Amino acid sequence: MSSKKKVLLKVIILGDSGVGKTSLMNQFVNKKFSNQYKATIGADFLTKEVIVDDRIVTMQIWDTAGQERFQSLGVAFYRGADCCVLVFDVTAPNTFKSLESWKDEFLIQASPRDPENFPFVILGNKVDLENRAVSAKRAQQWCQSKNDIPYFETSAKEAVNVELAFQTIARNVLAQETDAELYNEFPDQLKLTANDNGRNRDGDNCAC
């Protein structure tokens, strides 16, 4: 299990401006939080070493500016990304709605080999605030509909779930890599979930 090989994971954090991307990164890497809002310029990154299943993994976490749309960072920036973290603010429904477009545009720019199974993680940030507008259920449902993306409710301020979320990211990416080696001869997996049973069973819908 324990491989000595040094692993570098390139993680990119995306989301609308003001959802707390920089704060999340700072909380995870430096264990610090500041209430002061300061817009990120362009992109910045921090690195942190984590240990996943006896392996030392260096996470290079790229924090992006929410204002910059994708064109400015460009393909060269996204190339070689191992994981994409999409962040939204649970008190601002608009930031949740734009997740879809962030995801799509990431896939266009990064053009990963296997876009269907590219590891994404969704973080609903600012759960410490009172005026919540996006329910956990709604976010969870959306994530499930998108090929079961892991979803975490975080608070960069109170350091809720931040550590766990990034640990999961590292773990998932590593798992993805071993998965790819094992299963790449079966490209189209069909996932049958319990929800699909019993639907379309009514005689009325039968097309014959």
Next chain:
Amino acid sequence: MAAALANDSPKYRNSLICCSPRTIEADSITPSSSSTSGCVSADESYDSSLPRAIVNKKLKIHGSASREEVERAIIQCKELVLSSAQCSDERKWLVRYLVELRWRLEDLKENNGESRQRVSIKGHHFIKQTTISSRKQYCDHCSGVIWSIVQASYVCTDCGYLCHCKCIDHVCRVCAHVVMTEKGEFEMSICPEKGLAAQDYKCAECETTLTFKDLWNEPRLCDYTGLYFCGTCHWNDMYAIPARVVHNWDWEKRYISRIAYQMLTLSWTRPYIDVEQINSKLFNFITELQWVHKMRTDLQWMRRYLCACTEGTTLLSPLFVQLGDVNNKYSMAHLQAINDGSLESNLTELTEICRAHITKCELCSGKGYICEICSNNEVIYPFDNGAIMCEKCNSVYHRSCWLRKGQNCLKCIRLEERKKSKTDDDEIDSNVEYDIDKFVD
């Protein structure tokens, strides 16, 4: 430095002797926030792919810059980003430059100031070449020979740009991979030449002054971009031009610049060309193309069968996946294969194998159709020549039966009737009778 570069120019470029170093004074062109305001329109995309390198001239850091210098450049670059207009081209390149600076800083930290292993400039991802090449290599920047035994060199992992170590900080070509991926299509007007004046009598890439009077630095026209280049940026490479192929089916190779050469080589197999949209007349003109185009719709149907069958998925070869795609675009490689006839034979073979599998396999053939009109037991498939599919309800009939029945779909009629009978109870009886009268012998 220019003199040193000039001496070892590649053999096959007979007319080039000298290339001038591109060190235009930093202050002569200062980035100002008002110069590029507003969003970049799609029409200007070519300009954006080859930007005027305002950024690097102001912020340029030399090859052996220390950590402090890079850090200072980062701060400076940040300020420039803030002062530039949102969505502007200038900002885009400033942001990218900022990212590159950060990469560089990280590399410096890791290697403690030793020579750089990885370099990111203008979208390139350079790595140091360690193996000694047996083939003679030329530097894409100065066009001099790279003596790989004694000279270190960098190669871009994305586009293959190759250059000397000493040239790395002067690279002026944006990575062809970035340009092509962002553009997502080929230039589709035939040699869109504007003339030297439009380029200010300068090379479109390195901005060396060009004039027909100077034999040593003659302007060379790139047939793909329609721009003029100097000998250093245009090595008289020959390539078939996508625009000429799609419009004229003209496969003659023409002279193109280095950037165009790299872009075309990289994108040769990428499906970028929508022939139907760009020049639909080509289908009538080239029968092979028309035939291939028809086969592609068949492949799309076969794909649905094969995807759901464990044995069938093994038949999904790369060629199948590419051509069975719904977007119906072609790559230059496909068109070339159509031109020399190899795609036609490959495709015939491929469809035969797939057809054989689907008709034999229990799982696949179970999803075949039986013509409801003639009710004979022959199983038909949507990709059969003699079959036709209803666009509304996807049921399949023999083409001849369909024509005989006046091009009406039985299932659609039935569905319609049922809908009516639900809303209006009175009409049920008459409709059912009518139905039976007509369709049951």
